Amino acid sequence: MKEFLLLFRRDVTPEETQPSPEQMQAMMKPWQDWMGSIAAQNKLASSGNRLGSEGKVVKPKNIVTNGPYVEMKEAIGGYILVKAETLDEAAELAKNCPILNDGGNVEIRMVVAM
Amino acid sequence: MENQQLLIPHLFRTEYRKIISVLCKLFGFEHIEIAEDIVSDTFLSASETWGLKGIPQNPTAWLYSVAKNKALNNLHRKKVYDDKVTSELKSSSSEFTLTEIDLSNRNIIDSQLQMMFAICNPVIPPEAQIGLSLRILCGFGINEIADAFLTNKETINKRLFRAKEKLREEKIKIEMPRHSEISLRLETVLSTLYLLFSEGYYSTHQNSVIRKDLCLEAIRLTYLLIENVATDKPVVNALLSLMCFHASRFDARTNELGEIILYNEQNTDLWNKELITKGAYFLNQSAKGNILTRYHLEAAIGYWHTHKDDTAEKWENILQLYNQLLQIEYSQIAALNRTYALYKANGVEVAIMEALKLNLNTNHFYYTLLGELHINIDCHIANQYFERALLLAKSETDKNVIKKKISALNVTTKIKKEV
Known part of the structure; x- marks a missing residue:
């Protein structure tokens, strides 16, 4: 079995407000059902993490900039690791990812051991 | 006479494990067989003497005092031997000092807890941990253990023998782990207790009396951990809670022939309300702290199963708990149960699609x-x-x-x- 990184990207608009706990729970359900489904197939390697909206970029010569900003196109929102034999099999798992119903996409990359 | 025939097995069941823990602690794993012989001898003396002279006023005290004397005699002989023989072989003087043998309630409980940590050690395989636990902590006979594992006496004897040898080789001490180590060491103890419970709950053993006994012993040992301040952790409460919830359905889940009655076909009047209440109490206790373990999730699943009505809320909650449980630890049975909950919560079409992905051929x-x-x-x-x-x-x-x-x-x- 190989491991693959599933990277979630989505456009974020600045006017989006912080969801209420109820909204949050309703948002989590499809994600939990999707990850539960992958885990039930024994193909989840790590339930990964969501990423905060603030970030900084460090560049050469001590230059630190804020961003990338959340209103950026296709901001990375989180990731999980799955187990699969091939890239196609990993892509198959990604087809049911809830981010696809929200205008986002999933990037799949094989993890190469160092 | 008839009284005695009932009394001795009863006392064997309740007192053997107490005396053996104290004596094993005294003799250490190096001489654990001596401890076992002394306790067996004590019960043999009881059946002989009581048969002739009648049952003493306080049978338990009688057993304790005979066991103490036999242990002291043995230690004395050992000391004489060590002093006279071994000292000439340049060994240091005997490690045993002839102290009082303490069969107080406090020391019995302490010894049992220390023994639990000593036995539940990853240096021996899980089935040997369960076997030794049954023998030393629960006072099961070799025959009973063989019955519980659906195997024969020889296999169990060999298994226990090898386990004891390994514990000796590794110089495992019968003592409480240091405070900083307790949480880590507790993991092995809890997984052994969980396996012991599951052995009783899920085994295909026809004899439901044996199976129920295993479950009750697992509950008793887990409770021993909760009564002790150092081991009364949220995760232990979670484990006990799930055991109580499961055990509450014990009488409802088999018929007179020992056949399994599935959950949705059970007579809910047979669910044990007292155990359900206890399960809820320990579930509350487990909610302290900020660590969510598989036992917490399984206890919560157990809690929702005690709801008799087939509501959407119930199955949605069970589904989400299984989603989380599977992300922590995969098992085939959890994957199947999740799919069943999905069927009850989200309908049969989704469930069939998901079931076909499981490939548990x-x-x-x-x-x-x-x-x-x-x-x-x-x-x-x-x-x-x-x-x-x-x-x-x-x-x-x-x-x-x-x-x-x-x-x-x-x-x-x-x-x-x-x-």
Whole structure:
């Protein structure tokens, strides 16, 4: 079995407000059902993490900039690791990812051991 | 006389494990057989003496004092031997000092706890940990252990012998772990207690008395940890809670013939309300702290199963708990149970799609579930799945459950045709 990184990207608009706990729970359900489904197939390697909206970029010569900003196109929102034999099999798992119903996409990359 | 015949097995059951823990602690794993011999001798003396002279006023005190004397004699002999013989072989003087042998309630409990940590050690395999626990912490006879594992006396004797040797080799001490180590060491203890409980709860053993005994012993030992301040952790409460919830259905889940009655067909009046209340109490206690373990999730699943009504809320909660449980730790049974909860919460089409992804092609429960999901969709396909499950099932109880499903299916098909 190989491991693959599933990277979630989505456009974020600045006017989006912080969801209420109820909204949050309703948002989590499809994600939990999707990850539960992958885990039930024994193909989840790590339930990964969501990423905060603030970030900084460090560049050469001590230059630190804020961003990338959340209103950026296709901001990375989180990731999980799955187990699969091939890239196609990993892509198959990604087809049911809830981010696809929200205008986002999933990037799949094989993890190469160092 | 008849009284004595009942009394000795009863005392054996309640007192053997207490005396043995204290004596094992005294003698250490190096001489654990001596401790076992002394306790067996004590009970033998009891049956001989009580048969002749009648039962003493306080039988437990009698046992304790005879066991103490036998232990002291043995230590004395050992000391003489060590002093006279071994000292000439340049060994240091005896490690034993002839102290009082303490059979107070406090020391019995302390010794049992220390013993639990000593036995539940990853240097010996889980089944040996369970075997030794049954022998030393629960006072089971070798025959009873062999029965519980569906194997013979020789296998168990060998297994326990090797385990004791290994504990000696590794110089495992009978003592409480240091405070900083308790949480880590507790993990092995809890997983052994969980396995002991599961052995009783899920084994295909026909004898439900043995199975119930194993479950009750697991509950008793877990409770011992909760009574002790140092080990009264949220995770232990979670484990006890899940045991209580499961055990509450013990009387409802088998019929007179020892056959399994599935959850949705159980007579809910037979669910044990006292155990449900206890389960809820320990679930509350487990909610302290910020660590969420598989035991917490399984206890919460157990809690929702004590709700009799088939509400959407119930199955949605169970589904989400299984989603989380599987992300922590995969198991085939959890994957199947999640799919069943998905069926109850989100409908049969989604559940069939998800079930087909599981690919558990050697698991008869998998085909039973697929059959179940197809009953109202396509009787013919349902029947094919049940037939495949029947081929894979090993135990008679499992086969009977599947056969009943097949014949129920045939009845409904006939009725439909007639209509």
